[in-house]
Amino acid sequence: MGAVKHLVKHYPVVRMQQFSCAALQKFDSPATFYPHPRHSMNSAITVSFWALNIVVDSAGQLAFKAAAMEPGEAVGMARWRHMLLRPWIWTGIACFVVEFVLWLAFLSLVPLAQGVLLGMLSIVIVMLGGRFWFHEHFTRLRVIGISLIVVGVAIVGAA
Numbered sequence: 001m002g003a004v005k006h007l008v009k010h011y012p013v014v015r016m017q018q019f020s021c022a023a024l025q026k027f028d029s030p031a032t033f034y035p036h037p038r039h040s041m042n043s044a045i046t047v048s049f050w051a052l053n054i055v056v057d058s059a060g061q062l063a064f065k066a067a068a069m070e071p072g073e074a075v076g077m078a079r080w081r082h083m084l085l086r087p088w089i090w091t092g093i094a095c096f097v098v099e100f101v102l103w104l105a106f107l108s109l110v111p112l113a114q115g116v117l118l119g120m121l122s123i124v125i126v127m128l129g130g131r132f133w134f135h136e137h138f139t140r141l142r143v144i145g146i147s148l149i150v151v152g153v154a155i156v157g158a159a
């Protein structure tokens with residue numbers, strides 16, 4: 001009934017008694033007020049938001065890892081205070097704020113299921129970044145997992 005209340009509040013000429021039950025149900029449908037996105041993955045703006053989101057999200061994850069690996073003997077709250085004084089944690093937070101805005105912009109242009117699946121590419125980027133910057137090892141299962149993610153993203157992107 002939220003949509004109907006919105007109509008009555010903002011358009012006083014609309015009266016509840018003017019609607020039949022079927023009409024009320026129609027106006028309560030989210031699709032009535034939130035139309036399907038008009039852009040596809042072929043749109044330059046959609047691809048730009050997607051690519052920027054992947055880069056910024058991955059950079060944020062890698063910055064948090066760098067913050068967590070900062071050398072220091074402190075434990076408990078002293079370790080957290082030490083991390084809060086280092087630039088990596090703030091870089092990660094800034095990346096996540098920017099990523100939040102980019103993610104919302106991207107989701108406003110593509111269906112949710114497609115957007116979430118395409119966003120999984122950042123997992124691959126983070127795993128590769130972990131390998132190169134933090135010398136993390138790939139197991140056979142990780143390589144298979146990365147390959148499946150890349151194939152899945154390619155299929156979803158082409159659909």
